[in-house]
Amino acid sequence: MKLNWGSGIAITYILFMVAVIILVVIFMNQDVHLVTDDYYAKEIEYQQQIDKVKRTKLLNEQPEVTFNNGVFMVSFPRSVKNIINGEIQIYRPSDSNLDKTVEIILDAENRQSIEPPINKPGLWKVKMDWMRNDTNYYNEKIILSN
Known part of the structure; x- marks a missing residue:
């Protein structure tokens, strides 16, 4: 199967979006410790x-x-x-x-x-x-x- 340049751009864009979503999920689950609440x-x-x-x-x-x-x-x-x-x-x-x-x-x-x-x-x-x-x-x- 041969990919044309349009398919390559679409695959790259999809992989980038998946990576961004994964990073957002990881960073949102990090525990943040403030030095003090007030x-x-x-x-x-x-x-x-x-x-x-x-x-x-x-x-x-x-x-x-x-x-x-x-x-x-x-x-x-x-x-x-x-x-x-x-x-x-x-x-x-x-x-x-x-x-x-x-x-x-x-x-x-x-x-x-x-x-x-x-x-x-x-x-x-x-x-x-x-x-x-x-x-x-x-x-x-x-x-x-x-």
């Missing part, structure tokens, strides 16, 4: 966040975060003994289902351990937002677990 309100409040980070950088000692044996260990400096309140969020950029937020409850050594929802290797962000003496602070650490 991103517009968070953007407006961002100047306060910048001020918190600046205050944290002015501290003599910074909070430390380590990841050992599937547990995040957050250590606050001795100078931060009287934390009034705050929260720690472990944030997984690749899957919002693995995010976890806990209230800061330090032990006698100014440490807190946090277990992630699942011990899965990858990139985590540990976000610490706390208040001491009516002053807000914020610190963020990136942890790569394996």
Whole structure:
């Protein structure tokens, strides 16, 4: 069977349309994880966040975060003994289902351990937002677990 140029154009056009339809179906089924659902309100409040980070950088000692044996260990400096309140969020950029937020409850050594929802290797962000003496602070650490 011999194809003429008109048939070749029609076959090419049909194959292109099938490829476009397949790509549309694949892209529509992708799961989209937003960083936060209320991103517009968070953007407006961002100047306060910048001020918190600046205050944290002015501290003599910074909070430390380590990841050992599937547990995040957050250590606050001795100078931060009287934390009034705050929260720690472990944030997984690749899957919002693995995010976890806990209230800061330090032990006698100014440490807190946090277990992630699942011990899965990858990139985590540990976000610490706390208040001491009516002053807000914020610190963020990136942890790569394996």
